[in-house]
Amino acid sequence: MQEASPAQVHAPPTSFLRKHVFSLDHKVIGLQYYGLALAAVTLGMVLSWLMRFHLVWPTVAVPGLSLISKVGAPGGIITPEYYLSLLTMHGTLMVFFVLTNAPFAAFGNFFLPIQIGAEDMAFPRFNMMSFWTTLAAFLVLITAFFIPDGPPISGWTAYAPLSAIGSDAGPGLGWGQTLWAISIALFCAGSLLGALNFISTTLDLRAKGMTLMRMPICTWAWFITSCIALLAFAVLLPACLLLILDRTAGTSFFIPSGLVVSDRLQPHAGGSPLLWQHLFWFFGHPEVYIAILPSMGIVSHVLMASMRKPLLSAKVIIYSMLSIGFLSWMVWGHHMFVSGMNPFSSLVFSFPTLTITIPATIMTLIWLGSLYGANIRMTSASLFSLGFISMFVSGGVSGFFLAQPSIDIYLHATYFVVGHFHMVMGVASIFGVFAGTYFWFGKMTGRMLNETLGKVHFWITFIGTYCIFMPFHYLGLVGNIRRYSTFVDDFMGPLMPLHKFITIAALITGAGQLIFLFNLFHSRFWGKPAPQNPWDGTSLEWSIPSPPPWNNFGDVHPVVYHDSYQYGVKGSKGDYVMQDSPEQVVGG
Numbered sequence: 001m002q003e004a005s006p007a008q009v010h011a012p013p014t015s016f017l018r019k020h021v022f023s024l025d026h027k028v029i030g031l032q033y034y035g036l037a038l039a040a041v042t043l044g045m046v047l048s049w050l051m052r053f054h055l056v057w058p059t060v061a062v063p064g065l066s067l068i069s070k071v072g073a074p075g076g077i078i079t080p081e082y083y084l085s086l087l088t089m090h091g092t093l094m095v096f097f098v099l100t101n102a103p104f105a106a107f108g109n110f111f112l113p114i115q116i117g118a119e120d121m122a123f124p125r126f127n128m129m130s131f132w133t134t135l136a137a138f139l140v141l142i143t144a145f146f147i148p149d150g151p152p153i154s155g156w157t158a159y160a161p162l163s164a165i166g167s168d169a170g171p172g173l174g175w176g177q178t179l180w181a182i183s184i185a186l187f188c189a190g191s192l193l194g195a196l197n198f199i200s201t202t203l204d205l206r207a208k209g210m211t212l213m214r215m216p217i218c219t220w221a222w223f224i225t226s227c228i229a230l231l232a233f234a235v236l237l238p239a240c241l242l243l244i245l246d247r248t249a250g251t252s253f254f255i256p257s258g259l260v261v262s263d264r265l266q267p268h269a270g271g272s273p274l275l276w277q278h279l280f281w282f283f284g285h286p287e288v289y290i291a292i293l294p295s296m297g298i299v300s301h302v303l304m305a306s307m308r309k310p311l312l313s314a315k316v317i318i319y320s321m322l323s324i325g326f327l328s329w330m331v332w333g334h335h336m337f338v339s340g341m342n343p344f345s346s347l348v349f350s351f352p353t354l355t356i357t358i359p360a361t362i363m364t365l366i367w368l369g370s371l372y373g374a375n376i377r378m379t380s381a382s383l384f385s386l387g388f389i390s391m392f393v394s395g396g397v398s399g400f401f402l403a404q405p406s407i408d409i410y411l412h413a414t415y416f417v418v419g420h421f422h423m424v425m426g427v428a429s430i431f432g433v434f435a436g437t438y439f440w441f442g443k444m445t446g447r448m449l450n451e452t453l454g455k456v457h458f459w460i461t462f463i464g465t466y467c468i469f470m471p472f473h474y475l476g477l478v479g480n481i482r483r484y485s486t487f488v489d490d491f492m493g494p495l496m497p498l499h500k501f502i503t504i505a506a507l508i509t510g511a512g513q514l515i516f517l518f519n520l521f522h523s524r525f526w527g528k529p530a531p532q533n534p535w536d537g538t539s540l541e542w543s544i545p546s547p548p549p550w551n552n553f554g555d556v557h558p559v560v561y562h563d564s565y566q567y568g569v570k571g572s573k574g575d576y577v578m579q580d581s582p583e584q585v586v587g588g
Helices: 016-021 026-056 080-098 101-116 124-146 175-204 217-248 273-307 314-330 332-336 343-355 357-371 380-402 405-411 415-445 451-477 490-526
Strands: none
Touching: 026 080, 026 101, 026 124, 026 415, 026 490, 080 101, 080 124, 080 175, 101 124, 101 175, 101 217, 101 273, 101 415, 124 175, 175 217, 217 273, 217 314, 273 314, 273 332, 273 357, 273 380, 273 415, 314 343, 314 357, 332 343, 343 357, 343 405, 357 380, 380 405, 380 415, 380 451, 415 451, 415 490, 451 490
C-alpha cells in the first residue's frame, strides 16, 4: 500500500486564512481557480456585449462607460481604438483565465488527486503558489482598464512590432501593453508550477492497484494537458520577457531596423516580427488543446455515468488524446499562412493540421457509437456533454477549410475564423465546464444544483450559441473583415441585419447565463444536500463523502481492484461496481 510522500503531507488547517485563503488543500485551490474563472468569464462576457452593441449601434452611448475611460469612450461612445482594446482584453481573459483555468486548473486540482487515491497534490505549497501567481496575473491585467492610456489594442495575440515599440504605435500600447506582457508572464509562471504538480502527482501518488490504464479518462486528460502546458508555457514565458525588454530596455528581438511609426524612426535594429509569431503560436496552438482536452475527458467521464455502460473503447480515447497532444506541436504554422511563408512550408504545416483531425474524429465516432442503443439518463450534465459533441463537430468541420493555405489566405482576416475558433475551442470547452459543474457540484460543495434550471440553462445556451457563431461562417465567406469596429464599406451594408440578429442572440444567451449564476449561488447555500454518489458513479471520488474531508480518504489509503468504468455489470448489486470494491468482475 502506497504511503503519502513527505511533500504531500500537511497538517489540517487551524485558522481561517489557512483554510479558506492561503490554503494548501488542493480542493480549496480548485474552488479558488473556479471562482477566478467565473469572475473572468463574467467580465469577458460583458466585454463581448459591449463589442456587439457597438457593432450594431455605433453611435449610441453606453451608460457609465465614460467613467472607466474618458479617452476610449467619451460620452459613453466607444471609439475604434477602444473597440480594439475591448477585443484584446476579451480574448486574453477568455483564452488564459477562463479556458485554461476552468476545465484544467479548477477541476483538475479538485479531482485529480482524489481520482488516483492521493491525499493531496505532490507539492501543496507549489499548488498554492500557482493559484496566487495566476490571481496576480489577473489583477495586473485588469489594472490596464484604469490607467489613463487604457488597455492595449494589439489583440490577444499581441503581434509585434505593434506590441513592441511602445506608445508611438497607438493608444494603450504604452503602459497598457506592458501590463499585458507582465500579466501573461506571471500567468505562464503559475501554469508551469501547476503543470509540474499535476505530472508529479499522477506519476508518483497513485493508490495501490491504480495502474495508468485504470485511471479515469478525465485524469488522463489532465495529465496529458499538463505535459503540453509544461512545454507550451515554457516557450511563451521567455517570449513575454523578450517583449518586455524590447519595450523597456532598448533591445530589438521583435523590431526590424528602419521602422517608422507615427513619423518617428524607431531606435531599434535587427529584430523580426515573425519571431514573435513563431514563439506565440508554438504556444498558441497547443493552447487550443490545453483548453479542449480536459473537456474531452470530462465529457467522456460524464457520458459513461449517464449511459450506464463503458465507451466502445476507453483505451482508444486515451491513445487519441495522446496523439493529439503529440501532433499539437507540429501545426503552429497554419496560423501564419498569410505571413509570407514559403508555399512549401505552408504545405508542410497543412498536412499535420489535417492529420490531427483523425484522432479527434475517432474520439467523436466512439462517443456517437457508444450512444447508440444506450438508455441515457438525461441530466443537465449529460445534456451539456452531448452539446459539447455537437459544438465540437460543427466548429471542427470548418477547420478543414482553414487547413488549406489557398483557402485560409482568403478567409484568415474574416469572421469565418472567429466562428470556427469560438465554436471548436471556446464554446465546446465551456460546455465541458458546464457538464463538469452539473456533474461534480454536489461532490465539491455538498449541495446539488437544481436540475430544472440546469436544463433551461442548457437549451438557452445551446440554441443561442448556434445563433451567434454559425452566422459568423457566412459573414466570413462573403468577406466580412474581423476586428473592424464599424462596417462602412458598401458591400458590408447588407450584412447589418445579420449582425443585429447575432447581437440580439448574444444578449439573450448572455442573459441566460444569469440562470446558471443564480443556480450556482443559490444551490451553494440552499440546495438539496448531496448524497455521496448521486449519479451511481464508479471512480474513487464517489467513494468518499460530499464534500470530501480535508485529507480526502480519512487516513485510509484506498486499494483499487478495477478500472474506472465498470457499468452494466451483470450480477452486481446495482448495475455497476466501484473501483475500490473487491467484488470480482470478469475483465476488471
